[in-house]
Amino acid sequence: MNTSNMDRCLRAALLGIGLALIGAPAIAQDAPVEDAAAPVTESAAAVEPPPPEVQAPSLEQAYQREFAFLQGQKADLERRLAELQDRMGAEQSELEAEIRALEAEVVEMGGEADRLEDRVFESELAVDTARENTDVLASTFLQADFSLAEAYSPDLGDRAPAAEDVSGLFDAALGVLRDAGSIRVEDGEFFLIDGARVDGRIVEIGGIAAYGVSPRGSGVLAPAGDGGLKLWNEDTAEVAEALAAGRAPDSLPIFIFESTATEVEKKGTKGLFDVIRSGGVIGWIIFYLGLLGLALVVLRVVFLQRASASTSKILDAVSGHVRRGDASAALDVLKRKKGSTSRVVSAAIRNLDRDREHLEDIVSEAILHESSHLNRFGAFIMVIAAVSPLLGLLGTVTGMISTFDVITEFGTGDPKLLSGGISIALVTTELGLIVAIPMLVFGNLLSGWAEGIKDDMEKAALRVINQYYEGRARGVESA
Template identity: 30%
Template structure:
């Protein structure tokens, strides 16, 4: 069996399979009926094949028609593309000619419009960063459109726009020398939006209800500074807002037109309490020593003042009073009046030595505090510098402000140590003076008693 015969057989089986399926659906009662059913199935199959062939021919005809239409559209689009390319080239030549004509007609004005574009750009930047824009927020809108058109060489600015630019430049200059009040929406430090009167001091500062305000560029919002200057400045700001005319003394930031860096630096600098906390636990210990020295000095000054008054009163009284150091020394002299000079001197010297600790109590501790406080301050500075250099090792020196802040915090303990040591030294000198005066009187009176006994 060759390949052609095999293909014919397979094709016949493929044709008869539907007929067999149909015969299986209908059971034949006899051979005649079976033959009739087979013939009927062949006829049905032939009609179906004819219908399929007709459908295939119609689809082929339609596809051929669609292909013909697509080829025609392709030819039309190619012709249209050629026309558009030709038109584009002609338009490019026209644009180049018009542009050359524009440059020729501009002549010397071309340089002027270049300067005008630069001036408009600088003015737009200055106006957006100016505090005057808090009062007139929409005055730069025309500049955006003007600069965009001038940069694109599509249209020249009109005379009205040039005059408006000139007007805004002059208004900025005039408003920079005025102090005015205007209503505005202020964002408080708590984040609330409040409508209130705002006082503008030229282009330097904005004030409202005694608080200094900030106008961040590009936000179009007036915000209250989270930290305010000192109470005197806030009080002066309130006086300025309440003033009707005349001159009112008020603090302003001279760097306001350039961003207000001075005011920001002042309000961001830590206060004395924050500086004290920067000293850490060493700073707290130094402060505790300072408090102890003040209390000790106050107590000893009061005690020595009372002792000095009693000793002075004893000097004016011939009768010994044991309620003061001099009286007790005189009492010893009276009790040993008949003793020899050497024994009497020893007894008096012994009594003076007994009185000395009570008179000089606390002076040694004050001296120790005066010496230890600077050493503790130096210890805090050294440890703080170690921490700072460790941070530099980890993060580098890219931010000098961070490094300077760490060094500043490290030096706080040195300042605290000196602030404790210097007053403590002065207090020691102040208290030591009456103590030495009392001791000098005791020794002087002892020597006088011995001299009197010996008849010298």
């Protein structure tokens, strides 16, 4: 029990005792008054004397007795509380020891469970490994049944392969390898280049190459499908005959094949139109754009060649007339000339009487007027260079869409079905780049050439102007 609670209980008890003691004397004083009012008999007064008055305990004594009682109660409660705490401490120690023992047992059981899980995992791994080994052996024997059917064909049934079965399999495989590494000459039949079947001798070099010898044709053999062979090259007849006779030729042309189940066909080289045809409609569009661009490049080269070649000739023809100040003679010479340079120089000569600044502006205007002729077809060439790769990209997207449509309908089992869309996707990109790269190069080169011709025309006009002023200055000096 808490000390504060005991103090409150003690104060409450003392207060009750005090109130009781305060009320007791009042009752004792009232009693004699009632007794005095009652009639008293003479015999009673004579026989019995009045009892002695009991002295009431004082309030302090009552407090002391009550305090002593409460002190005893407090000591008893403290003793019981101490006994209870000792008993609880002992029980708590026992419980803690039991908990520690249980925790140790749990840890030990957890370790044992982990060990058991490891053993289970190792057992499962061993089972999986054994199952995989069994599957490998089964697939190996299945492959041997197809590859070594004549040399080794085990009949295992439902039982697993035993050690003697594996040993027999390897012995048979070694025998097949020895036969495959040898050169054998056997009688057989094969097809000629024209498709005729002939009988003859076949020289087999292992299982990867063969030579045929017959009176109608000899040479290297290639797979013809369904286990047959066909003549691949008649120029190797001497080599085949030498091998059949047991002689070693100087050189050994050979056609190596993996299996004779599928026919091998000669692939011809694709021409330009075959490549374009494999690109579809977009491939033909790119091809015609390339032809148009090539024609424009040739025309532009012709125009620029004429314009650049006439500059020096025009200056040589009019220089003497300009120095003498004979503008009409120079103009007559220029009328017989054609080209942008002659027109620019004519504009300068017709305005020689104007001031220098105005004359230079006239020359610049004439050059700007001739720029449209010099820049002819340049924009079209650059457009073709920009559009061609975009068309190639369009063909790529179209081909991939076609490929995915085929995959959706037929799956991916047959690669030949996918070749059409992939061919369009790749060929159009190739054609677009083939057209775009030269057009871009020639377009920029021809644009630079045109700018150089414009500079030459400006120089020629300024040269004529300077010659005119030089000639007029010498005439003034001589006068």
